Amino acid sequence: MNRVFLYDTTLRDGTQREDISLSVDDKLVIAKRLADFGFHYIEGGWPGSNPKDAEFFARAAKLDLGQARLAAFGRTRQKNKPCEQDGNLQALLEAATPVVTLVGKSSDYHVKVVLSATPEENLAMIRDSVAYLKSKGREVMFDAEHFFDGFIANKDYALATLRAAAESGADWLVLCETNGGKLPWEVEEIVREVKRQISTPLGAHCHNDSGCGVANSLAAVRGGCTQVQGTINGYGERVGNANLTTVIPNLQLKMGKLAVTPAQLRELTALAHFVAEMVNLKHYNHAPYIGHSAFAHKGGIHVAAMLKAADTYQHIDPALVGNEMRSVVSELSGRGNIQFSAQALGITLNNEDAQRVLNHIKHLEHEGFTFEAAEASMELMLHRLRPGYTQPFELIDYVVITERRQSRGLLSEATAKVKVGDEVKFMAAEGNGPVNALAGALRSALAAAYPVLKAVRLIDYKVRILDSANGTSAQVRVLITFQGGGHVWTTVGASSNIIDASWHALSESLEYALVKLADTPALTD
Template structure:
């Protein structure tokens, strides 16, 4: 099995993406995680460009890495300046790394129009910069910037730049599709041709402007490249870089190359989500291999098939990349979807149970009314349990009232008054909040915490409102999705109504009812109070 070296540039190229910003500590944490995963090279930044990157390299010396090499990025010397006197090359030495990557122009158009220098001077800049770094004992990777565009315009000159890098002692030459416009077959043919002229290892660095960065990286490896540069989750300027989260499993599971250890590949999903979290980016549900929807099945016929043989609608086992199979229940569902979800929830439901068919129809009707259980599986489980086992709720609503007051020059005040029935007693309480939903949430908790202490550890982690029919303006039906957590697990519930407060109440009360499904309540003291007829006010 041939080895492919993975070169990660999330910490440098990835941070050039719009909306991506990483602190020094963020970069150190990601570097540590990339090393644990088995990445071979971690590009930390450009030490000559800003103080943050230089601080990273100083602190990176303290990292205890077991696998990866930290690399510094820079450019060839400036025109008219010797390599020894070039500030950026000196900064690369000062970074303290053992491996550096420098880029140089390989497209004659870029040399004459961007650098404003001669083709001969550019060759000298490449050769002298690499030779200088090699004299200081460094491993040198030469990133051939704009190589594919340059090759298509003037292949003779493009190859001359690579030959200069090789003569100077470069350890790697990486061919860059800097503008991201190359197509896979074209790129593969060029890499194959270059490999006949260059005797040192080749790599590829692809941008995603044509949505081909992953495909181009695979084509490059198939044509002879043994290093792939890219970023986690495809972060990068413009449309991003080659997404290593997709490149790695495609190379290893589909094409038979070795990128990381087999057991490490099972960390792929958690690695992707970790980087998303540090970068404060919401993970796309449809991200290949690692997204929540990557192995999610919704259509009834599809679910029926995967229950028999998963390969019918899955290109690999989700566990191979650390993901999991999910079945969604919606208006497109059949009984197979429901049976799968019931089994997942450890509920005793099989095809012979007539409740199953009734539940399918009930769910479809609820979806028609605006409910959507794909993102609110706690509400779905409550629905199934109530219909299957005829369980009683831990509490029921008698009434609630929202009072809102706004006076000139004062902050708006909101109070919720809630009356609940818990066991055979009525609990009547009130609480304030910074809005009607917050006040209602506070009052609901206040009414129940004494009876159900587990509620004290529960908190609201997300709250979303979606208007279902914008044409109805302020009279439109809304769907409220609430995400709750107790620090150990997270669950989502929903409510639907033309009144946002009523929809919020439904979602909030469901979130507590779900928490209490397995609560060992009521406690003996509460039972005694119930028998004594004590009512809390």
């Protein structure tokens, strides 16, 4: 297998996404996780641009990054200023990283318009900066900014910038598709031309403005690049950078390139979710390879085929990237979806039982329920089919009152009557809303019999109006999400009464908790 080196720039280019801001501590934690995954290069930031990045490099010197090499990012020297007096280059040296990545202009248009320099001055800036950093013992990468646009406009000058860097000792020449507007065949053709003329190892840095960031990175490797730069989950300025969580498995599983070990590749899904949590963004469920829905199957004929052979509707074994196959149950499902979901729980259903469950689900979905976003409700339905399964409690009735009192403002009170075994529990609770009060009353009624419920908490509550044309009598769907014991689950209720829909979803969430957490020692002791 031909080796491809991975260069992650999540901590620099990724943070240029408009809704991402990382603390120094966040960046240090992510850097360590990237190193553990197996990245060859980790770009930590631009030490000459802000105090946060300068602090990061000072603290990162104490990190054990294993085989990963930390890179500091900066630009070539300023026009008419020697390297020794250039503040940016001095900050790069002070960062004390083994690798320095220098961005420089490779388009004569940008040289004239942005730098207000002559083409010859820009070449001198590249030569001097690379040679200076090489004399200080650094591995130097030259990021040829706007290279593909520059190559098309003035091929000779774009190549001259690469030669200036290479002749001054650059270890890598990184061809940047900065505006993200090129198409894969253009990228591959240009990289091949560069490869024919220049022997220095080539890298690719692609943006995703035309939706081709991943494809252009793969095309660059086909053309001769042996380094790929990008970010986790494709984070980056504008619409983002090449998404490494898609690039890496495509390189390794589709193109036969060696990027990471198979064991490291199996950590890819976990890495993607980890970084999403660190940047405080919802993970994209439909991302290739590592999304929650990447190997989820809904169509009945798909699942029926996959019960016979999993590769009939999957392009890889999801375990290779640390993901898993799922069956989504809905009104579009067949018996196979139900049987597949039951098998995952250790339940064997014959065709007759599976059809009965499927018919019930289709009836409920017609009433407004949905089980795609409420897998716990679906799983609970299957658990109830287990021989000997007894529901842990029975709902008898409830009362909810909401008042606005001059002395106390808005107040909600709820009472819940629940049968647990042979005993009837009757509890009341107050809350800041009717559903909150109802949840408190129900949990109080069950707490003595099921102390495990003390460790669960409601983390999300969603209401959707299903037929808004009916006004206040419209059917509503409620999704309730709970968390506990390292698990997160969602249940669903539907009714023309929002309290009744909430009661259904709430009671199912607590019943599911008792099933899911029953054998969790830390919660039952």
